[in-house]
Amino acid sequence: MTYFRLLRKNLTRKKLRLFLTIFSIFTAFLIFGVLKTFDHALNAGVELAGADRLITTSKVSLIQPLPFAHYTKIKATEGVKNVTHASWFGGYYQEPKNFLASFAVDAESYLDIYPEIFIPEDQRTNFLANQRGVLVGEALVQQYNWKIGDTLPLISSIWTNQDGSRTWEFQVEGIFYDKEEQFDTRSLMFHYDYFNEGRAGARDSIGWLIIKTESPELNEAVSKAIDDQFANSPNETKTDTEAAFGKAFLEQFGNIGLIITSVVGAAFFTILLVAGNTMVLAVRERTNEIAVMKTLGFSNGRIFTLIVLEALLLVLLGGLPALGVSWFMVEALKSAVGGGLPPMALTPEILLQAIAYMLLLGFVTGGLPAFNAVRINVAAALGRKAI
Amino acid sequence: MTTLQQIIAITVMNLKGLRQRFWQSSAAIFSIALVITVMVGFLSMADGFEKTVAGTGSDKVAIIIRExxxxxxxxxxxxxxxxxxxxxxxxxxxxxxxxxxxxxxxxxxxxxxxxxxxxxxxxxxxxxxxxxxxxxxxxxxxxxxxxxxxxxxxxxxxxxxxxxxxxxxxxxxxxxxxxxxxxxxxxxxxxxxxxxxxxxxxxxxxxxxxxxxxxxxxxxxxxxxxxxxxxxxxxxxxNVDIKTEADYYAEQSKPLTTLIRWIGYPLAFVMALGALAGALNTMYTSVLARMGEITTLRALGFGAFPSFIGILTESIIIAVFGSAIGLGLAFVLFDGMLVSTLNGASFTQAVFEFSISAQLVKHALALAIVVGFVGGFFPALRAARMPIAEAFRITQT
Structure with missing residues (x-):
């Protein structure tokens, strides 16, 4: 018998058990793949936060606008390298279900502060030159088939313009990409001036400010200097690092994400534990046989390798297809839930992590009994049979 | 001995044996307990949220907002x-x-x-x-x-x-x-x-x-x-939108209910299947390891049917016991837990309570019995059907 044939025979000696074990491992890694993707998507904003960026909002709440004057005042604060501001437009395209993350921004400083927003140079110039220009994310372009030069009417759920309608017209001047995998390109931005001059009310107010400090060490001092400046005024502020802001925002979804991940994570390990236990027992049953193989002259090393390989093969047979199926599930989820979720992608890191877990599981469940197997005393093992 | 007496004798013997096969039986109990905890925990969250939403807003009140x-x-x-x-x-x-x-x-x-x-x-x-x-x-x-x-x-x-x-x-x-x-x-x-x-x-x-x-x-x-x-x-x-308050709140919480429906339920289902496979496997292994014992009993004159019922009962009892532990754990961990999350377009926190209903307990127990039954049925059938001579031969090699 060749090595491989022996491996195969060992693996398939109890077909039902083989199937059940593979199936358990399959379900465990399916859960892992989908959940990790989900979890990763939820946390993407935090990981991408710039270390030297701060966010200033109204102390009352994120939705309470700040006066435009805050922008100029913060710009003059010591330790501040650059400032930009943004306002939530609350727009949708054609109908409310096509809700879009849309902002009115001070374009030049916004693009400076967010270098990860990547646009070709000529588009950048055109966008900056056209007051009605809008910069749309790659993902939106794919979804709605917009082209550069298109006139894009967007409806705001908040802002009425001066002719009393809530439809605002823009011109697509640029498409931005993300160089990293997870930056959300399902958003769009346009010029604050066009928006501010066009709106019927709340003129000269802004939503929030993003500040780039001279260096990350100054973050704390600058935050304090800004908030102190507006203390006891009608528009008090709250300044935090971008990471803290992102984390606090995620925290708002709160327990739900945590509950789903931790509880189902527990299930992942239980299923693996039970499957692993079965695999260990399956080898232990073969003690006699291993003793016979040893008698026939199989070296310890060969027996060890054979058992570990068998375990690895079993785990990979269950785990790898599961990753494939989780990819399909993630795609299905994306189209089912749509805009309600952050962008999800089964990233290479998740795949590598899953494979690492598979290898670990294989080595542990194969290694333990293999270790016992090479240690067995042939006479004692064969003697056991007689009892 | 009558068949009934035989069944009782074998069942008692099997259950006593559970203690000797401690690792085997606790693996089965543990896996079922955990799956039940996870499922009940998850469903009590879904139930609690839906109860909160359903309890908000009357269909005799209209809510009007800008179009x-x-x-x-x-x-x-x-x-x-x-x-x-x-x-x-x-x-x-x-x-x-x-x-x-x-x-x-x-x-x-x-x-x-x-x-x-x-x-x-x-x-x-x-x-x-x-x-x-x-x-x-x-x-x-x-x-x-x-x-x-x-x-x-x-x-x-x-x-x-x-x-x-x-x-x-x-x-x-x-x-x-x-x-x-x-x-x-x-x-x-x-x-x-x-x-x-x-x-x-x-x-x-x-x-x-x-x-x-x-x-x-x-x-x-x-x-x-x-x-x-x-x-x-x-x-x-x-220029306004007019809805009943009940419809309005159902719409507001739609993103969250969709999330629960599309991520939660499929995963819970996959998990249940995984647990079922685990339980089946454990039971098979356990019955196979005892094939000698079972065959000896049959050789001594115990009928095939009592052996079958004995193993099946053992499996169901393990499952019910596991689910009882799981339910207990779920009650301690989740029942009455107050959590909050960002609720849809209203962009604010909605607080709701996990609630484990009698209905949920019934479903959990029913699931456990199904897992126990399926997990025990096939191995029991195999053990009971196998010709005695054949069974002895298997256990000897």
Whole structure:
């Protein structure tokens, strides 16, 4: 018998058990793949936060606008390298279900502060030159088939313009990409001036400010200097690092994400534990046989390798297809839930992590009994049979 | 021995044997317990959330917001529009006055007790009529706020979930200070996550002039919603969306219910399958390891049927025992747990409670029995059917 044939025979000696074990491992890694993707998507904003960026909002709440004057005042604060501001437009395209993350921004400083927003140079110039220009994310372009030069009417759920309608017209001047995998390109931005001059009310107010400090060490001092400046005024502020802001925002979804991940994570390990236990027992049953193989002259090393390989093969047979199926599930989820979720992608890191877990599981469940197997005393093992 | 006696004898023997096969049996019990905990925990969350949503909003009350606003938060209605709306036909009246309440809905930052981080808490400005449109609301501590003052009443769930909302506390939003003068119960609905104050005071505080965000009206009869819609459509001064309050809240929580439905349920199902495979495997291995024992019994004259029933019973008992542990764990960990999350387009926290219903307990036990039955049936059948000589041969090699 060749090595491989022996491996195969060992693996398939109890077909039902083989199937059940593979199936358990399959379900465990399916859960892992989908959940990790989900979890990763939820946390993407935090990981991408710039270390030297701060966010200033109204102390009352994120939705309470700040006066435009805050922008100029913060710009003059010591330790501040650059400032930009943004306002939530609350727009949708054609109908409310096509809700879009849309902002009115001070374009030049916004693009400076967010270098990860990547646009070709000529588009950048055109966008900056056209007051009605809008910069749309790659993902939106794919979804709605917009082209550069298109006139894009967007409806705001908040802002009425001066002719009393809530439809605002823009011109697509640029498409931005993300160089990293997870930056959300399902958003769009346009010029604050066009928006501010066009709106019927709340003129000269802004939503929030993003500040780039001279260096990350100054973050704390600058935050304090800004908030102190507006203390006891009608528009008090709250300044935090971008990471803290992102984390606090995620925290708002709160327990739900945590509950789903931790509880189902527990299930992942239980299923693996039970499957692993079965695999260990399956080898232990073969003690006699291993003793016979040893008698026939199989070296310890060969027996060890054979058992570990068998375990690895079993785990990979269950785990790898599961990753494939989780990819399909993630795609299905994306189209089912749509805009309600952050962008999800089964990233290479998740795949590598899953494979690492598979290898670990294989080595542990194969290694333990293999270790016992090479240690067995042939006479004692064969003697056991007689009892 | 009669068949019954044989069954009893074998079952008792099997159950006593569980202690000797400690690792095997605890692996089975443990896996079933965990799956039940996870499933019950998850479903009690889904149930609790749905109960909260279903308990919010009446289908006899209409809510009106500016057309296309998606939620009260981004809506805006002028005082004139609000007044005009309350003259619509179909609005129920009390002592000749229309039962219409003009409300504001804003966000205040509060600290969540469990994390110490600030979250979007919903604050509602209400008027005198508002309470008569919410029949399940009652003040359980303190009193109602007095109009014109910086006083708030807080929902019981909000008080539990957010810091600084106990009766008598003073809390500051920006540079204004508010006193908590009362706590209300709203039957666990979304309203119980809110802070309520006088609409006029909220208007001043948020620089809203005389504008409001939503109008709620009691419907006089089953056709009233249509009458109000027709009224609004015929008046060019009104561009509004009109829904029943029940529909409005169902829509608001749709993102979350979709998430639960599309991520939670499929994963719970896959998990249950994985657990079933695990249980089957354990049971098979356990029966196979005891094939010698079972065959010996049969050789001694015990019937095949009693051996079959004995193994099946053992498997079901393991499953039920495991599910009982799982249920116990779920009760300790989850039942009554108060959590909150960002609720859809209203962009504010909704507090809800995990609830393990009798129905859920029944379902969990039923699942356990199915797992136990399926897990035991095939191995039991195999053990009982196998010719004695064959069985001896297998166990010897």
């Amino acid at each position: 296309g606003s998606l939620s009260e938060l981004t809506s805006g209605l002028s005082l004139e529009q609000a007044k005009l709306l309350s003259t619509a036909p179909g609005v129920a009246k009390l002592n000749g006055e229309p039962l219409a309440s003009f409300e504001l809905f804003v966000i205040v930052d509060l600290l969540k007790k469990s994390t110490g981080l600030s979250v979007n808490a919903p604050m509602r400005g209400i008027d005198r009529t508002s309470l008569s449109l919410r029949e399940n609301v009652k003040i359980i501590e303190g009193r109602m706020f007095e109009p014109g003052r910086n006083e708030i009443v807080v929902g019981n769930n909000a008080r539990e979930q957010f810091a600084g909302l106990d009766l008598g506390d003073t809390i500051s939003f920006g540079n204004t200070e508010w006193r908590v003068v009362g706590v209300f119960d709203a039957g666990g609905s979304v309203f119980e996550s809110e802070l309520w104050a006088d609409a006029k005071v909220v208007q001043t505080f948020y620089n809203r002039g005389t504008s409001y965000q939503s109008v709620r009206m009691k419907l006089a009869g089953p056709d009233s919603l249509q009458e109000i819609k027709a009224f609004a459509e015929n008046d060019p001064r009104l």
